[in-house]
Amino acid sequence: MNISEQAWTWSLFMGLTKWLSLATAVLILFLTVWFAVGAGFVPAFISGAVLSVAGYFMLKSKKAH
Numbered sequence: 613m614n615i616s617e618q619a620w621t622w623s624l625f626m627g628l629t630k631w632l633s634l635a636t637a638v639l640i641l642f643l644t645v646w647f648a649v650g651a652g653f654v655p656a657f658i659s660g661a662v663l664s665v666a667g668y669f670m671l672k673s674k675k676a677h
Contacts, residue, residue: 630671631671634663634664634667634668634671637663637667638660638663638664638667639660641656641659641660641663642656642657642659642660643656645659645660
């Protein structure tokens with residue numbers, strides 16, 4: 613395996629890990645607010661959406677020069 617293939621594989625792995633971690637956090641927050649707190653579907657959806665948007669802006673890649 614060439615170093616370029618290893619770099620591409622590592623980049624793919626890190627990208628998937630990053631975005632799937634955000635998806636897991638959103639799902640856990642959504643289900644916790646909906647069922648454990650008992651706030652209902654709408655507050656759970658809103659909190660999940662807020663976390664999704666905040667996580668997107670925190671995790672998106674910076675543009676290289």
